[in-house]
Amino acid sequence: MANIAATTRRAHGPSLDGPETVTIVAVDAPRMDAAWRARWRRLAAMIGPSALPPDTSDDPARAVAAATEALAAAALDREPAAVRSSAEPGAYVLPDMPPAIAERAAGIVSATAGLACSETVPQAEIERLRQATGRLYRLARSQPAPPARRVDGVVAGAAERLGIPWGWSTTQPGLIRIGEGRHLTLLDGASPMDRPVMGSQLAASKPAMKRYLAGFGLPVLPDRIARREEEAAAAAAELGYPVAVKPVDGSRARGVTLDVRKAEEMPDAFGRARSEGSAVMIEPYLDLPDFRAIMVGTQVVNVLRRDPPYLTGNGRTDIAGLLAEHNRAVTEQRAAFPAHYPVTVDFDVEQTLRRSGRSLETVPAVGEQVILRRLPMRDLGAYGTDATAEAHPRTLALFARLASITGMACCAIDFRAEDIGQAWDAQRFAIFEYNARPDIGIFAGHPLVATLLRSIAPDLEAIRLPTLLIVGDEPAVLASALRDEFACRGLPAAVATADDLALADIRVAIEPGSAHRRMIEDPTLAVAVHCRTAADVARFGLGVAVIDIAHLAEPGAGAMARGDEAPTVRLEAEAIALVRSRARRTRDCPAIDMAAVAADVALLAAAPARPRGLSS
Numbered sequence: 001m002a003n004i005a006a007t008t009r010r011a012h013g014p015s016l017d018g019p020e021t022v023t024i025v026a027v028d029a030p031r032m033d034a035a036w037r038a039r040w041r042r043l044a045a046m047i048g049p050s051a052l053p054p055d056t057s058d059d060p061a062r063a064v065a066a067a068t069e070a071l072a073a074a075a076l077d078r079e080p081a082a083v084r085s086s087a088e089p090g091a092y093v094l095p096d097m098p099p100a101i102a103e104r105a106a107g108i109v110s111a112t113a114g115l116a117c118s119e120t121v122p123q124a125e126i127e128r129l130r131q132a133t134g135r136l137y138r139l140a141r142s143q144p145a146p147p148a149r150r151v152d153g154v155v156a157g158a159a160e161r162l163g164i165p166w167g168w169s170t171t172q173p174g175l176i177r178i179g180e181g182r183h184l185t186l187l188d189g190a191s192p193m194d195r196p197v198m199g200s201q202l203a204a205s206k207p208a209m210k211r212y213l214a215g216f217g218l219p220v221l222p223d224r225i226a227r228r229e230e231e232a233a234a235a236a237a238e239l240g241y242p243v244a245v246k247p248v249d250g251s252r253a254r255g256v257t258l259d260v261r262k263a264e265e266m267p268d269a270f271g272r273a274r275s276e277g278s279a280v281m282i283e284p285y286l287d288l289p290d291f292r293a294i295m296v297g298t299q300v301v302n303v304l305r306r307d308p309p310y311l312t313g314n315g316r317t318d319i320a321g322l323l324a325e326h327n328r329a330v331t332e333q334r335a336a337f338p339a340h341y342p343v344t345v346d347f348d349v350e351q352t353l354r355r356s357g358r359s360l361e362t363v364p365a366v367g368e369q370v371i372l373r374r375l376p377m378r379d380l381g382a383y384g385t386d387a388t389a390e391a392h393p394r395t396l397a398l399f400a401r402l403a404s405i406t407g408m409a410c411c412a413i414d415f416r417a418e419d420i421g422q423a424w425d426a427q428r429f430a431i432f433e434y435n436a437r438p439d440i441g442i443f444a445g446h447p448l449v450a451t452l453l454r455s456i457a458p459d460l461e462a463i464r465l466p467t468l469l470i471v472g473d474e475p476a477v478l479a480s481a482l483r484d485e486f487a488c489r490g491l492p493a494a495v496a497t498a499d500d501l502a503l504a505d506i507r508v509a510i511e512p513g514s515a516h517r518r519m520i521e522d523p524t525l526a527v528a529v530h531c532r533t534a535a536d537v538a539r540f541g542l543g544v545a546v547i548d549i550a551h552l553a554e555p556g557a558g559a560m561a562r563g564d565e566a567p568t569v570r571l572e573a574e575a576i577a578l579v580r581s582r583a584r585r586t587r588d589c590p591a592i593d594m595a596a597v598a599a600d601v602a603l604l605a606a607a608p609a610r611p612r613g614l615s616s
Contacts, residue, residue, distance in 0.1 A: 040116035041324045045360065046345045047112060047129045064106075064113055065092035070331075071133075072105040074342075075140035077150060077441075080331075104136045130346070151189045151441035152176055158449040164457045165464075171521050178456050179463030180520035181528065182492070185456045190410040190440045206248050206281055209434045216405055218398070221430045223283040232270040233263055235282040242285040244432075245269040247277025257348070258374040259285050272347070286430060288416040290376040291387065294438055294448060295411050296455055298400040301448040303388045305420070309343050309372045309381035313364025319353065320360040323372070330381075343381035348373040378442065387420050394423035402431070410452055412438035465520050466604035467528045467544050468493075471579060472553040472592045475531035476500065482529060485598050492526035493601050494519055498536040513540030526605040529597075534572035542582060549600045550583035551592055552576060 044067075065083045072094070073080035083092040094102060111129055115121045155176055159166040169175045169186055176187045210220040224235030225248060236243045241262060247255040255276030257269035273280040294302045311322045327342035343349065345360065352373050353359055364370050376382040399413055412435035418427040443449055457463045470478060475497045482495045483502060494503050496515035501508045503522050510518055519528045528544075580586055587596065 036116055038321075039119075040113055042320045042360070043112050043116055043121065043126070045320045045323045045327075046126055047108070047133060060113070062092060064109055065094070067109045067113070068102070068106045069094045071109055071136070072101050072140075075101060075105065075137050077140075101136070101140055104132070104139065108132050108136065133344075151439060154441050154444045154449055155187060155190075155453070157444065158453055162450060162453055162457075163460075164453055165460070169521060170517065177521060178453065180465035181525040182523060183463040183465065184521060184523045185463075187456075188437075190438055190452060206246065206433065213402065213405070213431065213434070216401075218402055218405075219424065219430050221283045221286070221432050223281050226270070226280045226282060227274075229267055229270050232280055232282055233266050236260065236263070236266055239282060239284050242287070243282050244285045245273050246281045246283070247273045248279045248281045250276045253375050253377045253380060256375060259287065268347075283432070286416045286428065286432075288418055288428060289420070290382075291415050291417060291420060292435075292438075293391075293399050293413045293415070294440070295399060295403045295408075295413065296448070296451045297409065298403045299451065300388070300391070300396045300399050301451050302386065302443070302446070303391045303420070304378075305385045305387040306376035306378060307383045307385065308374065308376055309383065311364070311370045311372065313366060313368035313370065315366040316363065318361050318363045319358065319370060322364070322370075323360075341379045341381050343372055346373075348375050348380075379439075384442070390420045392421055392423045394425070395420070395429075398424050402434070406434070406436075408436055409455070410438065410440075411436055464546065465525065465528050466548045466607065467516070467530070467546065468549045468551070468597070468600055468604060469542070469544075469547045469579060469583065470529070470531045470551045470592055470597065471534055471537060471576060472531075472551070473533060475533055475536070478592060479531045481594060482531070482597065485594060486529075486601065489598060489602070491598070491601050491605055492524060493529050493605060494522065494525055494527075495529045495531060497531050498533075498540050513543055516543040526607075527601050529601060534575045537575035537579060538571045542578070545582070547579065547583040548585065548604055550579050550586045551597055551600075552579065552586055552588050553590065553592065 062083065069083050070080040081094075083094055108129055111125075111132075115125060115129075156166060159176075159178065164178060167177045169177045172186055172188075178185045178187060207223060207225055210223060214220050222239065224231075224239060226232035226235050232245065236245075242259045245257045245260055245266070250256070250273070255273040257265075257272055260266060260269045270280055290306045292304045292306060293300055294304070309326075311319065311326055313322070317325070323343060323345070330342050349372050352371060353362070356371065358364075358370065362370075373380065373382075378384050395417075402413060403411060413431060414433040414435065415429065415431045417424065417429045440449060440452070472478065479495045479497050479500065483505065486493050486495070487505070494501070496502075496510075496519065498515075499510065499512040501510050501515045501518060503519070504524070508518060515530065516528060519525060530544075532540075587600075589596075
């Protein structure tokens with residue numbers, strides 16, 4: 001086997017978001033001939049579809065670097081980017097990614113490319129690389145979420161189109177901020193951080209959620225819980241084959257085996273599920289069309305039919321080759337809606353092919369359709385088709401009932417039904433999973449995201465933090481006195497100067513002029529109060545688009561009292577004019593009236609707050 005190795009190091013870049021990762025690829029291998037490409041492609045289909053050599057490059061080093069980027073991008077759930085040549089021979093620059101991800105991806109790709117140099121590959125080596133790929137994906141999911149997740153980009157883009165003010169949270173990096181102060185919502189994907197946790201806690205345990213829903217008469221499948229293999233076998237026999245075997249607290253279909261048909265298959269299915277969860281759930285397997293309904297509040301905004309991935313034979317190419325072509329086509333059109341994902345050869349694919357009398361080496365006839373897996377997960381390659389218009393009104397009403405019971409802002413209901421166009425209680429039908437954190441990243445440009453955002457921000461006034469500005473001399477003294485006054489009156493207001501901020505009497509470090517950006521992220525705050533001199537306004541600007549009430553000392557009075565030069569007097573007068581142009585109401589006074597300020601703060605604070613979380 002040729003010596004193909006990849007190592008990584010950090011280099012500071014030209015990068016907007018952080019340090020770049022440079023992959024240094026050392027290659028001692030034959031030229032990239034057709035035979036090597038074919039063997040690499042076949043291995044990649046068995047291990048991970050992103051670890052493929054690009055057809056456009058004859059440079060083995062670039063091929064390994066590009067495949068490393070593709071595999072790391074798939075694990076991080078983002079689109080792959082082009083690699084760039086480095087000034088060092090054999091070195092290629094990859095986009096920003098955690099070094100641990102780059103190192104593991106490079107190791108997997110190097111090993112795959114190296115194995116492709118041999119005519120035969122031991123099955124143990126293939127299994128080792130499969131396990132390494134699984135560990136890579138788990139490591140990627142554990143990384144702190146950067147503000148470049150696909151779902152965040154979809155939400156941010158929709159907010160821009162709708163004209164809804166948004167920003168990246170400074171207190172919760174990676175989350176999107178919609179609204180200000182007590183109207184604040186932090187979105188972690190589609191899930192607002194300010195929602196009650198009951199629904200999320202239940203959804204984390206499949207049996208707990210099913211029992212909860214069954215208590216309200218909702219149609220869920222019966223199940224049995226097992227912690228030992230013999231218990232699982234007894235449960236399957238009691239429920240009757242075929243069964244589905246799942247970890248009770250797993251996610252994203254990890255450890256799930258569908259359509260277990262006989263007792264001999266239970267040990268393997270139990271082992272896979274047990275390795276991913278604290279216990280194993282066995283339930284009847286319904287061989288029916290699979291659907292996912294996505295809810296915002298109690299409104300069904302999308303019903304997706306999830307069909308298993310398949311290939312169509314051409315009479316010349318084996319299944320491994322057809323799959324490699326399929327995965328490349330999927331990658332090229334991934335931005336389209338509904339998005340399709342590549343198919344990785346795993347136990348489900350191998351079992352599905354084996355049951356149909358096929359293998360990766362089988363050459364299907366022209367037009368022959370080959371189903372690849374039973375698991376209908378979109379990120380495992382299933383096809384998604386919008387079936388919202390077909391759903392029966394009684395079924396939609398059932399889902400609205402479920403959403404009302406759980407109280408989640410946004411959720412997904414996975415169910416199976418013989419006919420989506422018929423009422424749920426007139427057919428074989430069951431809800432088998434409830435997802436409190438659905439991935440809406442696939443819905444770029446879809447009305448679903450707009451519905452979610454409009455629930456959070458019905459209008460701009462409903463999400464804005466009321467603001468009062470005081471322009472006068474000695475702002476630090478005034479701010480201290482106001483804080484004491486507000487504390488005595490129990491007013492939920494914070495006071496800031498140009499370079500000082502206290503939230504709940506706790507000093508918060510800020511850069512000069514940045515107080516308002518920090519105040520809007522305090523979810524307890526009803527009013528923001530700023531104390532500035534006119535010189536502060538002239539130097540740092542306002543830092544806020546709308547001022548509800550401004551208390552103004554006589555224009556230029558402070559500068560004239562100090563005997564400042566005429567240009568300074570003019571600048572302060574212009575600053576006061578700027579405040580007047582932004583303020584909805586102004587109160588002019590020779591000296592600041594504390595009682596009047598407190599009364600105005602109380603008035604602004606009395607405006608009703610939007611209930612935390614989403615409306616129905």
